[in-house]
Amino acid sequence: MRGATHAKWAACAAAVALAATACGGGGSSGSGGGGDGSAVLSASWGDPQNPLEPANTNEVQGGKVLDMVFRGLKRYDPKTGKATDMLADKIETTDSQNFTVTVKSGWKFSNGEAVTAKSFVDAWNYGASLKNNQKNAYFFGYIEGYDKTHPDSGSQSADTLTGLKVTGTNAFTVKLTQKFSTFPDTLGYAAYSPLPSTFFSDHAGWLKKPVGNGPYTISSYTKGSQMQLKKWDGYTGADKAQNGGVTLKVYTDNNTAYTDLMAGNLDLVDDIPASQLKNVKSDLGGRYINTPAGIIQTLAFPYYDKNWNKSGSDKVRQGLSMAINRDQITTTIFQKTRTPATDWTSPVLGTAGGFQDGLCGDSCKYNPTEAKKLVQEGGGIPGGQVKITYNADTGSHKEWVDAVCNSINNALGNDKACVGNPVGTFADFRNQIGQHKMTGPFRAGWQMDYPLIQNFLQPLYYTNASSNDGLWSNKDFDKLVDQANAETDTSKAIKLFQQAEGVVRDNMAAIPLWYQNGSAGYSDRLSNVALNPFSVPVYNEIKVG
Amino acid sequence: MPEQPFEPDRAIAGTGMGGAMDLATSEAETLEKTPGGPEGTGPQEKPRSLWSDAWRDLRRNPVFIISALVILFLIVISLWPSLIASGNPLKCDLAKAQEGSQPGHPFGYDGQGCDVYTRTVYGTRTSVTVGVLATLGVALFGSVLGGLAGFFGGIWDSILSRLTDIFFAIPVVLGGLVLLSVVTSNTVWPVIGFMVLLGWPQISRIARGSVITAKQNDYVQAARALGASNSRLLLRHITPNAVAPVIVVATIALGTYISLEATLSYLGVGLKPPTVSWGIDISSASQYIRNAPHMLLWPAGALAITVLAFIMLGDAVRDALDPKLR
Amino acid sequence: MGRYVARRLLQMIPVFIGATLLIFLMVNVMGDPIAGLCGDRQCDPATAAQLKREFGLDKPVWQQYLTYMGNVFTGDFGTAFNGQKVTELMSTAFPVTIRLTVVAIVIEVVVGIALGVVTGLRRGRPIDTTVLLLTLVVISIPTFVTGLLLQLLLGVEWGWIKPSVSTDATFSELIVPGLVLASVSLAYVTRLTRTSIAENRRSDYVRTAVAKGLPRRRVIIRHLLRNSLIPVVTFIGTDIGALMGGAIVTERIFNIHGVGFQLYQGIVRQNTQTVVGFVTVLVLVFLVANLLVDLLYAVLDPRIRYA
DSSP: HHHHHHHHHHHHHHHHHTTOOOOOSOTTOOOOOTTSSSSEEEEEEOOOOOOOOOGGOSSSHHHHHHHOOOOOSEEOOOOOOOOOEEEEEEESSSSEEEEEEEEEOOOOOTSSSSSOHHHHHHHHHHHHHHHGGTTTGGTTTBTTTHHSSSSSSSOOOSSOOOOEEEEEEEEEEBSSOOOOHHHHHHSSSSSOOOOOOOHHHHHHHHHHHHHSSSSSEEEEHHHHHTEEEOOOOTTOOSSSSSSSSEEEEOOOOHHHHHHHHHTTTTTTEESGGGGGGGHHHHHHOOOOOEEEEEEEEEOOTTSSSGSSSSTTHHHHHHHHTTOOOHHHHHTTTTTSSSSEEEESSGGGHHHHHHHHTTHHHTGGOOHHHHHHHHHHHHTTTTOEEEEEEEESSSSHHHHHHHHEEEEEHHHHHHHHHHEEESSSSHHHHHHHHHHHHHOOOOOEEEEOOSOOOHHHHHOOOOOOOOTTTOOOOOHHHHHHHHHHHHHSSSSHHHHHHHHHHHHHHTTOOOOEEEEEEEEEOOOOEEESSOOTTSSSSSSSOOOOO | OTOOOGGGGSSSSTTGGGSSSOOGGGGGGGGGEOOOOOOOOOOTTTTTHHHHHHHHHHHHHHHHHHHHHHHHHHHHHHHHHGGTSSOOOOOOOOOTOOOOOOOTTTBBBBBBBBBBHHHHHHHHHHHHHHHHHHHHHHHHHHHHHHHHHHOOOHHHHHHHHHOOOOOOOSOHHHHHHHHHHHHOOSSHHHHHHHHHHEEEEEEHHHHHHHHHHHHTTHHHHHHTTTTHHHIIIIIIIIIIHHHHHHHHHHHHHHHHHHHHHEEEEEEEESSSSSSSHHHHHHHHHHGGTTHHHHHHHHHHHHHHHHHHHHHHHHHHHHHOOOOOOO | OOOHHHHHHHHHHHHHHHHHHHHHHHHHHTSGGGEEEEESSSOHHHHHHHHHHHTTSSSOHHHHHHHHHHHHTTOOBBOOTOOBBEEEEHHHHHHHHHHHHHHHHHHHHIIIIIHHHHHHHHSSSSHHHHHHHHHHHHHOOHHHHHHHHHHHIIIIIOOOOOOSSSTTTTGGGHHHHHHHHHHHHHHHHHHHHHHHHHEEETSSHHHHHTTTOEEEIIIIIIIIHHHHHHHHHHHHHHHHHHHHHHHHHHHHTTTTSHHHHHHHHHHHHHHHHHHHHHHHHHHHHHHHHHHHHHHHHHHHHHTTEEE
């Protein structure tokens, strides 16, 4: 064994000297295959932050795996983002508060177990139960009995939600604590996935190799390094995998992933570093996609700080907004993989879904003279300097924050008016925000959980909402959102949400910066590559060879 | 002399904080050598002539002259950057991002449209400050602790030596990532403080070793026999003879501290804007290496020249202080 | 000899405890790690409190440390936030980093000592000056710049190597990363050997050996090199620990999933268990390597005896 390794090493060393590249393990980008759909592709990945349980995965890397391994009641159309029935036969309601769900029969988990109403109810109860530490538990917050299974303090007095009842093999009812007309459309989120009974009986084993009901099964998982997914031949859904499998490789630095793609060492990179965007045309030719995603970047403000919450503050915020040259930054820094924002939602909603192009009006247009005037009228920048806080460890935040600051400095004619304030780690960044330690604007990125206008407004601007980090509070806004949620007619509900968004605009509660696109590059082995509105590649549709 | 396993100043220190360094001297109390040959002869016997000899040597050494001139130039630039750069390093125009060399802007523009020449010139101050202050801190702290350990020996030596080991055992880059990731200040002090905190063991061991050697010299023993106090022994007799290796290693370490600042910036925990530093510029330019290599070339070149100058200076000083190489 | 080793092992205990305590405190300074687990939103307070309880973060630091060390002695290094056992992470990460370190050390020893001997014997000649200048240049350019440049040139422009290292991380894939990792130390080994050789060349025993009429090769290898290796060995010994822990930059550039990668990931996510666990092992490696170096002296220099 040792001898063999040694010999191989010597041989490889010689090969390297001869400029050969095929030595070593490698080969994970799959060999053979061809056009018959059995070839495997390799794709960039990040180490998931949390255990790979559906109700515990709240970031895109874990989300990628869940999207391949699970199918829920609804699925968001990879192109339009519209929620369509997947496992749901029908979801009925008369009052927007009590729902009857019928699950299609014939679906199975990859271990052979049938997907039934119980698979859903057990999974949801698990997700809502405090003792299981599920970070997406609040998704079940509207279901009756949540205050018992997941109290704000103290220990839980119940393990199951009273609002969930299995009424037949394939049917269950959901009772909410309040009217929520768009509730069925939220059910495409991964947290609502069904779980097989092995999840509960052999939890540790399941975590090592998650079992689901999606088009792929996990064939091997090397923690912190890579995961191999195989096409599941027994999958009964319409969206069967068009390739033999996917190998997800963990990268610490997306620059390396891109370099690997260029060198033919990787097939798909779904997060192209900003610094390389200039090269994609020459490096990849047409093998590059840049599609809108449900992500908006804003600058949020600390309303708990008196300096940012006094009369005239709204003028300062408006002035700062007008001092930011969004067009130039999105073109130069992001090479048009961002679009200047003109409202507080996202174009992927579509006008029918509530997106309003140009809602922000002049306040989001670059106008240095007006900006300077407004900031002065509003009493100047508190403390004489804006510090934009961001985390330095992920994303290309430094580039754009520096650019935003330079833009503000140039507009206000003061080269120290704005300065970036990097925080070393994301955890610390969230900590400082959570403890309300911000003294100026901070980076606020919002990636939608489901494509509804409600998701872009309520969690961010409703009083004491889960992501209302700046503690903005406005009675008119809250009232309109309550009305909208109670409205059974979807189009009327959207109108009310749009009115609420108008309140956000009038107060410039947060400065909208740009809508983020998903961008991906791929090797010449692949075709039919697309990103869904969550900027996750639609792996099952990719063809290899 | 061969029976000294080797001299501290020789086994340089070099990887600086990176790790490596030091020597068996740390284990001197446990090493028992078979007798043979005189103890620590050489530089320690005639201190005055050592320094004047060294100086005479240095004056004739072209390496020393060149590196000293470069360093002098760097110091002048860091004090008065506007002497050779009229622009403002914080004035940037995104429209010119990544553009190459043009009249009035010989080094071109960086990714934010800032003038690379101006930023490189202004970055000198930060990098030289970090290097010099971190080295001063490390040298002071390290040689005091190491010197005391070597001088008093016994239990104090054991305690201080183990303490040195503890700080030595923490990988430096790792310590930087952990400690500096929580820093919010945008001054150079946290970075310098961190370098002193994890850098002192290097000097400490060397200082300890050379104090132990110096302590055994006949004239020290004689002074002690004549009733000289501890402080007099330390200040008058031992320090002048033990300080040479420390100076040498410190000069070389200075270069590595400047380089370390860049590595910290690359890992996202270095200095923060609006501070202008080579490290910040090199790390942001390293992403644009394919499109705009000029962004990387100038600050990295300036850094390399500075580090080179300090290391060569240290080298020259070491050679001059070592009579065996004459 | 046995007594000496025993004494050294005893001395390791306070150093080990001190170093782990130090890193434990440092990681704790970073603050509450839970907030980073919930993405761009607040963790709900109930779950956050529950998680803190489970990871023991609600206890005072000294108590956390004691519990942790207690567990470590029973072989339990705790669990990372994504539910993976730290020992499991170690078992995948350490073999990779050990291979990388071996490659780096081999390069250091072979290339460094060879260059050192050549330059030491030819002091002042053009080859000496050239190598000297080269080593200075290597030392003065930060590793990440060298690494990125090599990756771009060899991996992309010329296509000689793969720009990143696969999960298997075989020796052949690790040659270039190993070279980058070793580069600075390589420069030092060269310089150390050179000085040492140059100095010992004029010593009495070499003169004696030459006078006895021994062949030049034998004089160089048996007498000169052996005596000149002590400082080099010391350097390499202390370098092992530094290389393993300092691979953070190299492993990041070449996407190697070793110790540096896990440490970086652990720090970014403020994962106390991972960081402290890995550093604990690194501290042990450092201590043992130091001891081995001291024992090696006796082999290289028969005049040194340990009592």
